[in-house]
Amino acid sequence: xxxxxxxxxxxISFAVFLFVSSETSVKSMAFKLFDAHCHLQDQRVLEKxxxxxxxxxxxxxxxxxxxxITEKDWHLVQEMSEGYESVIPNFGLHPWFxxxxxxxxxxxxxxxxxxxxxxxxxxIGLDKSSLAxxxxxxxxxxxxxxxxQLAKELKRPASVHCLEAFPELLQIMKEMGHFPSGxxxxxxxxxxEVVPQLTKLGSxxxxxxxxxxxxxxxxxxxxxxxxxxxxxLETDSPDAMPTNPIYFVPGNATLNQPANVQSILIYxxxxxxxxxxELAEISYNNTVRVFSFRGSKIASKP
Ligand SMILES: [Zn+2]
Numbered sequence: 001x002x003x004x005x006x007x008x009x010x011x012i013s014f015a016v017f018l019f020v021s022s023e024t025s026v027k028s029m030a031f032k033l034f035d036a037h038c039h040l041q042d043q044r045v046l047e048k049x050x051x052x053x054x055x056x057x058x059x060x061x062x063x064x065x066x067x068x069i070t071e072k073d074w075h076l077v078q079e080m081s082e083g084y085e086s087v088i089p090n091f092g093l094h095p096w097f098x099x100x101x102x103x104x105x106x107x108x109x110x111x112x113x114x115x116x117x118x119x120x121x122x123x124i125g126l127d128k129s130s131l132a133x134x135x136x137x138x139x140x141x142x143x144x145x146x147x148x149q150l151a152k153e154l155k156r157p158a159s160v161h162c163l164e165a166f167p168e169l170l171q172i173m174k175e176m177g178h179f180p181s182g183x184x185x186x187x188x189x190x191x192x193e194v195v196p197q198l199t200k201l202g203s204x205x206x207x208x209x210x211x212x213x214x215x216x217x218x219x220x221x222x223x224x225x226x227x228x229x230x231x232x233l234e235t236d237s238p239d240a241m242p243t244n245p246i247y248f249v250p251g252n253a254t255l256n257q258p259a260n261v262q263s264i265l266i267y268x269x270x271x272x273x274x275x276x277x278e279l280a281e282i283s284y285n286n287t288v289r290v291f292s293f294r295g296s297k298i299a300s301k302p
Contacts, residue, residue: 117295122159192225
């Protein structure tokens with residue numbers, strides 16, 4: 001009996017050792033990462049943003065794209081970008097908030113892009129899921145088209161939220177033609193079947209913690225359908241906490257942060273049966289390529 005207990009204790013300590021050591025080795029990963037989409041301006045984490053940025057940088061996250069979602073938070077994204085070299089600003093009106101827009105929203109947005117050559121477009125999109133219940137789809141389309149067209153004219157990438165509206169998205173993108181500066185399908189979990197057409201139009205596919213709750217076979221099918229040179233990784237933090245988090249926001253363990261892009265890397269690499277280091281390099285280079293538009297903080301680097 002005693003022996004059984006001590007064996008049990010030994011097993012538990014070994015498991016704890018394995019867990020801790022694997023965590024340590026993950027934390028000390030030497031390669032570079034890029035969080036292609038997050039919301040550090042979100043009120044739930046805004047005050048802690050300096051600390052979360054520091055943690056991310058320490059975890060190898062060289063850049064994080066911070067996406068505004070309404071006119072009310074664009075100035076916060078701008079300020080954060082001015083304070084941190086690692087923050088790539090993105091301005092956009094998210095589909096959930098289109099009905100609250102002011103009459104001058106589009107002029108304000110255009111002025112912001114003029115004043116911030118390092119800013120990309122996002123988060124914009126189309127949502128027919130229950131999450132956007134009650135938001136008029138006609139207005140979503142109108143607002144989305146304007147912003148996507150603007151991204152094309154400015155030759156900057158656009159970060160797109162698309163839920164249950166892929167036929168409409170494809171139609172709109174086809175009408176506008178190819179997007180040489182890239183369209184980032186953020187938190188992509190669309191069907192594998194839409195990937196080839198979207199790729200042809202210039203899309204990139206960004207995976208987040210939203211992928212993890214899917215059946216593993218389904219998630220693998222989606223990830224494997226994406227050409228390797230179009231794969232990006234993101235946290236969508238403070239939402240989409242992965243089920244395998246490595247970092248926790250102090251005071252609220254349910255909130256996600258950019259450093260957890262490591263968790264997404266590990267999961268996507270396992271789906272692709274690929275070494276994490278190799279996927280880190282591929283996804284980092286892809287994201288740098290997309291965000292190296294003229295005027296970008298990345299492009300201005302020697
Ligand atoms: Zn988002």
